[in-house]
Amino acid sequence: xxxxxxxxxxxxxxxxxxxxxxxxxxxxxxxxxxxxxxxxxxxxxxxxxxxxxxxxxxxxxxxxxxxxxxxxxxxxxxxxxxxxxxxxxxxxxxxxxxxxxxxxxxxxxxxxxxxxxxxxxxxxxxxxxxxxxxxxxxxxxxxxxxxxxxxxxxxxxxxxxxxxxxxxxxxxxxxxxxxxxxxxxxxxxxxxxxxxxxxxxxxxxxxxxxxxxxxxxxxxxxxxxxxxxxxxxxxxxxxxxxxxxxxxxxxxxxxxxxxxxxxxxxxxxxxxxxxxxxxxxxxxxxxxxxxxxxxxxxxxxxxxxxxxxxxxxxxxxxxxxxxxxxxxxxxxxxxxxxxxxxxxxxxxxxxxxxxxxxxxxxxxxxxxxxxxxxxxxxxxxxxxxxxxxxxxxxxxxxxxxxxxxxxxxxxxxxxxxxxxxxxxxxxxxxxxxxxxxxxxxxxxxxxxxxxxxxxxxxxxxxxxxxxxxxxxxxxxxxxxxxxxxxxxxxxxxxx
Numbered sequence: 001x002x003x004x005x006x007x008x009x010x011x012x013x014x015x016x017x018x019x020x021x022x023x024x025x026x027x028x029x030x031x032x033x034x035x036x037x038x039x040x041x042x043x044x045x046x047x048x049x050x051x052x053x054x055x056x057x058x059x060x061x062x063x064x065x066x067x068x069x070x071x072x073x074x075x076x077x078x079x080x081x082x083x084x085x086x087x088x089x090x091x092x093x094x095x096x097x098x099x100x101x102x103x104x105x106x107x108x109x110x111x112x113x114x115x116x117x118x119x120x121x122x123x124x125x126x127x128x129x130x131x132x133x134x135x136x137x138x139x140x141x142x143x144x145x146x147x148x149x150x151x152x153x154x155x156x157x158x159x160x161x162x163x164x165x166x167x168x169x170x171x172x173x174x175x176x177x178x179x180x181x182x183x184x185x186x187x188x189x190x191x192x193x194x195x196x197x198x199x200x201x202x203x204x205x206x207x208x209x210x211x212x213x214x215x216x217x218x219x220x221x222x223x224x225x226x227x228x229x230x231x232x233x234x235x236x237x238x239x240x241x242x243x244x245x246x247x248x249x250x251x252x253x254x255x256x257x258x259x260x261x262x263x264x265x266x267x268x269x270x271x272x273x274x275x276x277x278x279x280x281x282x283x284x285x286x287x288x289x290x291x292x293x294x295x296x297x298x299x300x301x302x303x304x305x306x307x308x309x310x311x312x313x314x315x316x317x318x319x320x321x322x323x324x325x326x327x328x329x330x331x332x333x334x335x336x337x338x339x340x341x342x343x344x345x346x347x348x349x350x351x352x353x354x355x356x357x358x359x360x361x362x363x364x365x366x367x368x369x370x371x372x373x374x375x376x377x378x379x380x381x382x383x384x385x386x387x388x389x390x391x392x393x394x395x396x397x398x399x400x401x402x403x404x405x406x407x408x409x410x411x412x413x414x415x416x417x418x419x420x421x422x423x424x425x426x427x428x429x430x431x432x433x434x435x436x437x438x439x440x441x442x443x444x445x446x447x448x449x450x451x452x453x454x455x456x457x458x459x460x461x462x463x464x465x466x467x468x469x470x471x472x473x474x475x476x477x478x479x480x481x482x483x484x485x486x487x488x489x490x491x492x493x494x495x
Contacts, residue, residue: 032074034087038095044087045118050141051085052124053112055100057092060108066128073133084141113140113189122189125258144184145193154201157194161255163218163243166202167195168211176212176230183235191243214238219255220245247286247293250306250314251277260304267333268302271352273343274314275326277307284345285326292352299356301330319365319437329363330355335442339363365439376419377412378431382438388431389456395482396456397465397474399432400440405450410469417471418478427458428482458483 036044036053045051054070056063070086077084091100091108103112103121111124126136148154148166158164167180172195184193200207204224205215214227216239227238248263249256250272263270273289275282286305293303306314308325315322318329324341328351331337338360340351354360366382373379380388380398389396399415401408412432419430433440435447444462445454453465455478463481467473 032078033071034085036087036089038099041099045114048085049116051087051114052137053114054088055091055105055110056088057108063109066109069128069130072130076134077137084137125189140188144188145181145195148194148196148201151201154203158203158217161219164192165239166215168199168209168213168215169195169197170210179230179232182232187239216242218243246297247290248304250304251310263302263304266302268300270331271301272304272306273326273328274306274308274311281345288345288348292349337363367437377415378429380431380433393458394427394429395458396429396431397478398454400435400445400447400452401432402436402450403434408451411451414469414471418474421475428478455481457481
């Protein structure tokens, strides 16, 4: 289940939204960005060693913002040696949907780097403005790792805001050197790689080593770490683990954003503490949380501190309130959450131990149970879902919706009519649940969009309704799937 990806997409979309604004149309003149579609995609990609492809939608504001920058970068890179090809695919077009699906496009814009005639596909992890795109793609299209020949080379390459991986070798040959190059090729879209014969050029660490050794520089924690095992699997694991902070910082600093994305992308349990970074005990909260992070980080848990100002998207996603801060929320990949509100620094270790011991009850986001629930379409919230849908012994048609969804608004009066049709039948319930305000069991209901409609028969058979949104068809579906009590006449016969 890729539930953690949903978290990352929701939060990082909201994070990015605050940084980006809509832009005007692309400037006129010659277009350097190639337009690809289903008919010419394979032909162009297979002929080239390096092609960059943007999957976009015409209505997407971020795509409009990127378009002139992408075009400008394409014009500059067209005269690179060798030329770098930038292309775009309108993933909104019906004929290109299969291409978008093939490249697992789930949001816009999605940019992919295709190497070796399309045999190797990597995510574009670079900037979104022209100069940054050019610099990033020049590096990506050149050698996977660059040689450091002087201290000046090292200081130019080892950036204080990002992870850089340097191989130190006595000679540029042998199995260790080959494995390092293979690793650089595999991970080049995520990290910068360099190699050197002389550790004295490097700004940190023991300068007399001759290697082979991999020295990973990072802008956090101990600032660098050395690794001597050149087995490919071990190297990959080392880079993955060492390039993540013990505690990721989620604030408005753009240099932290790649680490926030990485945090929400990883498959670990996520422990997050949110508070106002300017409060008097902020340092104490951070240091106590870090102590626990150091204790539990090898046990499949990743840790993050989020500044209240930057974390509005997270609060919306998790159903949190500002008067609960400082708070800790722990999220499992199955959607289960654990919450500690108004936390003091000295509570942190105790509560996390209780969580690890299994003595903390899961937290459920729920609207209050309605005091009166006598409308035709019953209101289901997380706290009465079991009673109404699973334990009532009734046949229940449940619409899972979002208040902002136009399709849900169109369906609402139709469900109302269906519910009125069943008013005289106590064994059928028509109900609705607002998924933005209530947690739902993701292992039971697979919600990819709104509205999603499920039916649970009195005997417990669960099926998804994906038929037309006409009253008659919905009633037909209920009649085929419901358990009839006492062989009552069907509602259809009464209509």
